[in-house]
Amino acid sequence: MILIGFMGAGKTTIGRKLSEKLGVELIDLDEEIIKEIQMPIAEYFELYGEPAFRELEHNHLKRLHNESAIISTGGGCVETVENRQLLKQSREVIYLHAEFNTLWSRIMQDTVNVRPVATNKTPDELEAVYNIRLPLYEECADYIVKTDSWSTEEVVQKILNLMEK
Numbered sequence: 001m002i003l004i005g006f007m008g009a010g011k012t013t014i015g016r017k018l019s020e021k022l023g024v025e026l027i028d029l030d031e032e033i034i035k036e037i038q039m040p041i042a043e044y045f046e047l048y049g050e051p052a053f054r055e056l057e058h059n060h061l062k063r064l065h066n067e068s069a070i071i072s073t074g075g076g077c078v079e080t081v082e083n084r085q086l087l088k089q090s091r092e093v094i095y096l097h098a099e100f101n102t103l104w105s106r107i108m109q110d111t112v113n114v115r116p117v118a119t120n121k122t123p124d125e126l127e128a129v130y131n132i133r134l135p136l137y138e139e140c141a142d143y144i145v146k147t148d149s150w151s152t153e154e155v156v157q158k159i160l161n162l163m164e165k
């Protein structure tokens with residue numbers, strides 16, 4: 001199962017819960033990249049730029065997309081056509097959808113994750129990124145799960161119900 005969605009959609013949190021419930025390993029793509037680069041993603045962006053990061057992200061997605069694990073991706077994973085092809089070939093791609101305003105407030109409240117794509121952007125600028133990505137998530141998704149007015153537990157339950165069908 002692969003979880004996709006914008007920053008703040010809850011991919012890591014939901015992934016963790018699903019992993020516990022299903023007894024299936026969780027692989028976080030950003031964590032895999034951090035293990036390789038040995039520095040925070042924000043620092044890597046500053047030193048080498050976004051295209052270099054996207055290349056790393058692609059290599060890890062290519063390596064992992066068929067694993068029988070829960071894979072939580074970074075929000076920009078759908079940006080390249082190569083990644084979208086990999087996602088379309090994968091089983092059970094779940095798009096965690098939320099309205100932009102919900103995501104914006106979650107991103108602003110998150111003091112732990114430094115997100116280089118969101119840093120220094122006005123809400124309008126980040127919403128433009130959201131609007132570009134939205135159809136890309138939809139294009140790759142086997143299932144779309146709305147998260148706005150649902151608790152983590154409820155979203156997890158919705159996904160478990162989908163998997164049972």
Ligand code: S3P
Pocket residue numbers: 005006007008011030041073074075076077113114115116117
């Ligand atoms: C990014 C999202 C981040 C991380 C990187 C780039 C993006 O992951 O991969 O900072 O382009 O949206 P999260 O979606 O887990 O924050």
